[in-house]
Amino acid sequence: MSDALVTAILALGLAVIVVRRRSVAIALLSAQSLLLGAGALQLAGERGSDYLVASIVLAVKAIAIPILLFAVLRQTREQRLVAPASGPLVRLAGAGALALLCVALVPPLGLGDPQTERTAVALVFVGAAIVVARRPALLQLVGLIVAENGLALLAVSVPGGLPYVIELGALLDLVLVVTVAAAFTRRIHGELGTGDTELLRGLRD
Amino acid sequence: MTELVPTLAWLVPALPAATAALVLAMPSARAADRLNIGAAVLTAALALALAATALARGDQPPLHGRWYLIDGASGVFEAVIAVVGLCSALVSPAQLRAGGHGWFSARRSRRLYYAALYAFWATLLTIPLAGNLGVVWLLVEATTGASALLVAFSGRRAALEAGWKYLVLTSLGLTVALLGIVVLAIAQPPGGLHALDWHALAAAAPRLAHEPALFAFLLILAGLAAKIGWAPVHNWLPDAHSEAPAPVSALLSAALLPAIVLVAWRVKTALAPAVEHAGAVFVGFGLASLIVAVPFLWRPLPWKRLLAYSSLEHMGVLALGIGFGTPLALAGVALHVAGHGLAKALGFYAAQPLLRLDPDAAERAPSGVAERSAPTATAMGVSLGSLAGLPPSPLFLSELLILLGGVEAGQGAVVAVAIVALALGFLGLLHAFMEGVLGEPAGHARRRAHRGERRLVALTATLGSGLLALTAAGAFLPGYAFVAALARGVL
Numbered sequence: 001m002s003d004a005l006v007t008a009i010l011a012l013g014l015a016v017i018v019v020r021r022r023s024v025a026i027a028l029l030s031a032q033s034l035l036l037g038a039g040a041l042q043l044a045g046e047r048g049s050d051y052l053v054a055s056i057v058l059a060v061k062a063i064a065i066p067i068l069l070f071a072v073l074r075q076t077r078e079q080r081l082v083a084p085a086s087g088p089l090v091r092l093a094g095a096g097a098l099a100l101l102c103v104a105l106v107p108p109l110g111l112g113d114p115q116t117e118r119t120a121v122a123l124v125f126v127g128a129a130i131v132v133a134r135r136p137a138l139l140q141l142v143g144l145i146v147a148e149n150g151l152a153l154l155a156v157s158v159p160g161g162l163p164y165v166i167e168l169g170a171l172l173d174l175v176l177v178v179t180v181a182a183a184f185t186r187r188i189h190g191e192l193g194t195g196d197t198e199l200l201r202g203l204r205d
Numbered sequence: 206m207t208e209l210v211p212t213l214a215w216l217v218p219a220l221p222a223a224t225a226a227l228v229l230a231m232p233s234a235r236a237a238d239r240l241n242i243g244a245a246v247l248t249a250a251l252a253l254a255l256a257a258t259a260l261a262r263g264d265q266p267p268l269h270g271r272w273y274l275i276d277g278a279s280g281v282f283e284a285v286i287a288v289v290g291l292c293s294a295l296v297s298p299a300q301l302r303a304g305g306h307g308w309f310s311a312r313r314s315r316r317l318y319y320a321a322l323y324a325f326w327a328t329l330l331t332i333p334l335a336g337n338l339g340v341v342w343l344l345v346e347a348t349t350g351a352s353a354l355l356v357a358f359s360g361r362r363a364a365l366e367a368g369w370k371y372l373v374l375t376s377l378g379l380t381v382a383l384l385g386i387v388v389l390a391i392a393q394p395p396g397g398l399h400a401l402d403w404h405a406l407a408a409a410a411p412r413l414a415h416e417p418a419l420f421a422f423l424l425i426l427a428g429l430a431a432k433i434g435w436a437p438v439h440n441w442l443p444d445a446h447s448e449a450p451a452p453v454s455a456l457l458s459a460a461l462l463p464a465i466v467l468v469a470w471r472v473k474t475a476l477a478p479a480v481e482h483a484g485a486v487f488v489g490f491g492l493a494s495l496i497v498a499v500p501f502l503w504r505p506l507p508w509k510r511l512l513a514y515s516s517l518e519h520m521g522v523l524a525l526g527i528g529f530g531t532p533l534a535l536a537g538v539a540l541h542v543a544g545h546g547l548a549k550a551l552g553f554y555a556a557q558p559l560l561r562l563d564p565d566a567a568e569r570a571p572s573g574v575a576e577r578s579a580p581t582a583t584a585m586g587v588s589l590g591s592l593a594g595l596p597p598s599p600l601f602l603s604e605l606l607i608l609l610g611g612v613e614a615g616q617g618a619v620v621a622v623a624i625v626a627l628a629l630g631f632l633g634l635l636h637a638f639m640e641g642v643l644g645e646p647a648g649h650a651r652r653r654a655h656r657g658e659r660r661l662v663a664l665t666a667t668l669g670s671g672l673l674a675l676t677a678a679g680a681f682l683p684g685y686a687f688v689a690a691l692a693r694g695v696l
Contacts, residue, residue, distance in 0.1 A: 110414065110417055131377055158387065158391050163396070165398055169343040173347055180350040180372060181373070188365055188369065197369065202366060
């Protein structure tokens with residue numbers, strides 16, 4: 001995968017932690033999944049089945065999941081934007097620092113492509129940072145999928161690819177988790193009148 | 206029996222999975238209840254037959270199939286998941302009658318509950334049998350969706366909070382674990398699915414490059430720790446255990462957490478040749494979990510929340526045993542998983558009549574239960590006494606074996622800290638017993654809970670006898686061929 005593509009995939013992940021609107025975050029996620037899918041198709045081996053699996057993953061992650069997320073968005077309209085816990089620059093600085101830390105700490109993994117290796121690990125932790133730093137439930141779900149995209153970036157770069165069972169099984173698991181999380185998001189919105197998870201802080205010891 | 210293993214290894218997960226689908230087509234709640242009872246008994250019988258076959262093999266090498274690996278550890282964990290799943294299924298109709306519909310409409314509620322419960326149980330029963338790290342990851346991740354829905358089943362705000370936290374944190378953890386598995390796949394060209402088989406990993410480990418292997422091991426362990434609820438990544442655990450319906454709490458604590466501990470244990474045994482000091486990571490998680498859990502055992506917490514912190518403590522004890530890795534410690538781990546499973550499940554089942562007796566016990570520590578209901582107090586007492594490690598609890602013996610294993614491994618300082626933490630935990634649970642079960646009842650509510658008490662008496666007698674049988678069996682465990690096989694790992 002070209003360095004520019006890998007950098008663009010990371011930049012889209014970092015952008016999710018900055019943007020204000022949930023719709024923009026979903027669009028960014030969709031673009032990230034699309035670039036990742038395009039890269040995977042480029043890397044797919046000569047077997048037709050490699051293309052088929054890469055196409056299924058691309059269709060689900062870049063089209064089906066964003067459609068589901070947009071549907072949830074429509075059903076959970078906010079009266080006004082959920083106030084962020086910290087400013088966008090602080091969030092970006094935090095996620096950027098985390099990404100740099102990953103770059104510094106990740107040992108050579110054996111792909112022979114240090115940029116992809118480091119970016120993939122950094123993206124997983126940027127996804128985790130989105131989950132921690134963003135308050136709306138839907139944005140936390142987007143963070144989870146950004147982390148999964150980081151993992152997928154490394155997975156598609158494995159010579160010969162991951163076994164189909166793992167690749168398609170992980171996709172099925174992702175769809176299950178996103179479907180359940182979407183149901184939760186609707187229910188949380190129905191219960192609280194907002195998707196602000198900051199209000200879900202009743203359980204403390 | 207060995208020739209039946211391939212058939213049983215398919216049937217055991219397939220039966221509850223088919224039940225999960227079939228129950229959705231049941232015409233009435235009563236029919237769903239009847240299917241539940243029949244399927245639970247049959248599933249548990251088959252799983253126990255498989256477990257008995259695995260345990261009877263002593264120190265013979267594990268049984269391998271195309272997708273399964275069955276060894277002594279599979280036998281222990283499969284038996285625990287079978288028994289806890291059976292008991293949870295049997296007490297579920299009463300839970301559903303008392304708990305209302307919550308998240309889902311009354312018409313769909315019961316069928317969806319059973320469908321999620323059986324899907325969850327089927328996946329749990331498959332985890333100890335799966336012979337491949339990648340497939341195990343898929344199964345562990347698959348437990349998340351169904352169990353998160355069950356945690357939030359009541360639809361209350363607190364349950365939604367607990368379910369959401371559980372879903373997000375454990376999914377994130379498992380993404381990190383899968384990243385570690387991909388790193389392992391890169392380290393083993395030309396790869397392929399069977400390169401991730403437990404025995405293939407163990408055979409290839411001595412040839413793996415040190416740095417990527419260590420990095421993969423740490424990522425996998427950190428990710429699994431989030432699902433096990435080892436400190437410091439345990440935030441979801443007390444919330445999910447306290448908010449889930451009691452039968453689900455029992456499955457989460459007594460079956461799910463140990464099943465993931467087994468996965469972590471297999472990762473350690475497979476990768477140990479490539480990762481120096483792999484045991485130290487387990488010891489670190491173990492001590493952290495003990496130290497974080499013990500102060501909470503001293504606080505006047507609601508009953509299910511107290512049991513949740515006790516789970517954190519016991520998962521810490523298991524981590525210590527696996528970290529020490531000596532045959533004595535591993536004998537202790539096997540006994541501890543079984544003893545903890547029975548005692549903790551009984552504790553959660555006692556919550557059903559307890560909450561009918563005193564609905565406020567969902568929000569505050571119980572008090573004076575013995576004066577209001579002797580059967581509920583007895584179940585709580587048996588559970589607390591066993592979890593505290595009060596002889597003749599099998600947990601006394603298992604903790605002793607694990608600590609002696611630590612001394613054998615030359616980890617005297619760790620053992621000393623663990624002894625202090627366990628002693629404080631023991632006193633904390635004893636205090637909870639004196640105040641909550643024997644003390645003066647607080648408040649004015651004096652309702653008696655007749656419904657469900659006979660069921661609880663039967664469960665207390667059965668699980669209590671099981672605990673005593675485990676103690677008796679545990680006394681003969683060290684030196685038994687089965688322990689040598691546990692210490693040898695998956696090869």
